[in-house]
Amino acid sequence: MKFRNVYFIICLSALLGACGGSEEAESDAAGEPIKVGVLHSLSGSMAISETTLKDTVEMMVDEQNARGGLLGRRLEAVVVDPASDWPLFAERARELLESEQVDVVFGCWTSVSRKSVLPVFEELNGLLFYPVQYEGEESSRNVIYTGAAPNQQAIPAVDYLANEVGIERWVLEGTDYVYPRTTNRILEAYLKEELGVADEDISINYTPFSHSDWQTRVSEIRDFGSEGKATAVVSTINGDANVPFYLELANQEVSAEDIPVIAFSVGEEELSGLDTEPLVGHLAAWNYFQSIESPTNSEFIANWKQRMGADRTTNDPMEAHFIGFNMWVAAVEQAGTTDVDAVLEALPGTETPNLTGGIARLLPNHHLTKPVFIGEVRADGQFDVVWQTDNLVEGDAWTDFLPGSLDTEANWADPAINCGNYNTRTGVCSATNFE
């Protein structure tokens, strides 16, 4: 596989014609390559998560080229490094769209990086595929959200805990920034209104980034959970703060059987860097787990391991890029061009297989249909799926559980609406496509 990488680089550097096997000869002859922009941090604090996604897009591009390219043309990945620096994301996005003239961009991880590039994509009419689960309350004409909206991750997770596990008391524990705050606002409203949870049965707390001294908080959670009602923690704790949190839970002998913790940002990749013993039995909610058995998943994992090494894992945002890339390919083939307007018109309604044996369909609000899985952490760092939704869940850009966005809807397929922030009651389209 090393050989193929080298081969690919030589192909790129030699630009056209100079190389190409029998199957690529035809596509090489047919003009300029189609440029696929990759906007993921390769250095700085987010590099841990985002580098994997860059590798995923490169793998997808290579595979598509091996299948003969797209519209008879080769694909070429243009990789830039925004270095975990939010303003730099906007600069690099501008560079991709203006100087490199890319046809599509796959990128961003944190919500703040997405918010930072959003105006650039709207101004220059680019096309961004965003692969990470996020807080919702947004729908841009130029962005396709291939990660989960809150109703595809947070809400089903809470439903599972309330209905299947019988949880009655809730701790909403998060890191102090936009994603946890918005998610917890939605969850709090959902718990109170839909599940009838009383005020005193909800405890919400925020800690700083990289918080490492969890003694007080874990002791509070333990006391909160010892009052006779089944208690669970819904964790939107971010990044580095997770390990000390789980470690403190284990040390204070709070087990997953007593107070399970369900996390929305702990996946296979994060678990590979730590001693999983203290985490066993804790939960995660995702739309994909590596351990799910399906033919497409086995093939994807095998390709990934062959390319990157046997000890590498796959995760949910990688699946989102897998779906996003195939969806874009399908839309381009349908439109017969890579022109952004034509592709955007073709995209809604496009269906491609996901990795767990289902079909992902792009909705008019630029979100996907996804299955939701709940997994329990195993000692080997993988997950046992303990629950899944019966059907695919349609991504909801504007949640139904906040008063402000109840009447709001996004629809980019209906020419009469064609709006990301449409008020169904007043019939007015707000100019801003995000909250």
Place this chain on the structure above:
Amino acid sequence: MDDDTFRGIVAELGDANFREKEAIAERLLESGHPGVRDVLTALMDGRVFIGGQSAVAFVVESTAEELAEFTLLDPANQRVLGTSQPSELSRVVTNNQLRRFLRTVVPRFSLASPDAEVRLEAVQQIMRALDATAIELLRARVGLEDDERVLYEIDTALALSMLDEGNSRQRLSAVNTLSDRLHPEVYNRLSVLVGQAEDGSFVEPDADVRRAADEALGGIELARAFYYVLETAFFGLSLGSVLALVAIGLTITFGVMGVINMAHGELMMLGAYTTYVVQLLMPGHLDLSVLVAIPAAFLVAGSAGVLIERTIIRFLYGRPLETLLATFGVSLILQQLVRTVFSPNNRPVVTPTWMSGSLQINEAFSLTYNRMYIVLISLVVFGVLLVVFKHTRIGLDIRAVSQNRLMARAMGVRSEWVDAMTFGLGSGIAGVAGVALSQLTNVGPNLGQSYIIDSFMVVVFGGVGNIWGTLIGGMSIGVVNKVLEPFAGAVLAKILVLVAVILFIQRRPRGLFPQTGRAAEDV
């Protein structure tokens, strides 16, 4: 029930969902078959597998990762049936609810264990879910049990059950028994007892029992409040000792030598990575690894410190700004070095068994071992440093050079050598702090950065160049932080502490324990 029926029921686990699995476990329990205990224990540990074309159930002896083949046991009698590749078997998956159920029923088989610790643990688990069978078992155990602690727990469990089924005299005596028990189950049960049902009637009809329960609750609440204060104090001291430990090396380099060492955090990071490497080198002896890592990290970080001092810092003495920039550069180089050598991902450092879990003082108060050992490590480091400074030749030299370099040189002290040793000592202690941090947080390239600000804060607050100041400063910041945290939240508590330190420095610019005497005038 004969063995084949039993095997058949166990094999049903293969296709069952979690609720059905729990029902199967209950059927097994009722069967009274001698194999039940081993099968349910194995199910709890994830060692029950289904394999073969006829979907037979096996218990696997061990699922350790290094095994290429699993040893298969017969579920009915635990006889070895053969071996099999792990890929040919499918594990019977359990979930939290199922394991919780198993955890409360499996200990029923351990009540007669010869080991009192096992019996104690068993009673405590059984108490979490008391039903008629469990109470029957405990009652039968009373006459046979000779260990006092186990009897105490059985007593609690039986008193709890008596509240439900006894007459008013029995209930009263049960409440009296429970009045000094700090178990959360007891507190919750008594709270219900004194409350009113929705129609306004009392849950407990007998007024005497209610009064007794009220008094018992008052006593328990008082005891809980007392232990809450103790717990907060422990949290504060343990946070404080982490702060003191990370700052104490800096006190030496910054306080004594006047070098603003921005790479101090990365020297801690080197110590943490040393722990990781030591664990890789001695995979069979994880329990010893941390003890080996402490001197190893001291040497690694210490020699890195000496190297930095000899190659960079000695050319920059007296130029604090340039030292700051140069050491900042060094910190970036060290971070990139571990990214290149180890990968940008965090590295898994395993906590040895003697450092995990907690010491249960009573039902309301326990101390986590890892924090206790870290308090211990920082006190030992502090004590050793005190001895080094006060009673050794190098300590005397360090003090002499820091007080008056020229005079010290005139007296024959090799000041350059002392500088290198001092910096090495400070760096080595940073390495030891790194070993401690590896037990608390992620071991990754960013480890140092999260602690560098805190360590400077402690040094400045405690008084530059004074190791007593660092210890007391660190402890006070830790305790204040932990006292504020429950009311203000972690974010605000941190801000408040920072503001308080700034105000304090306005009043006393030289910190808690300022250096006095003529030497201090030149600083």
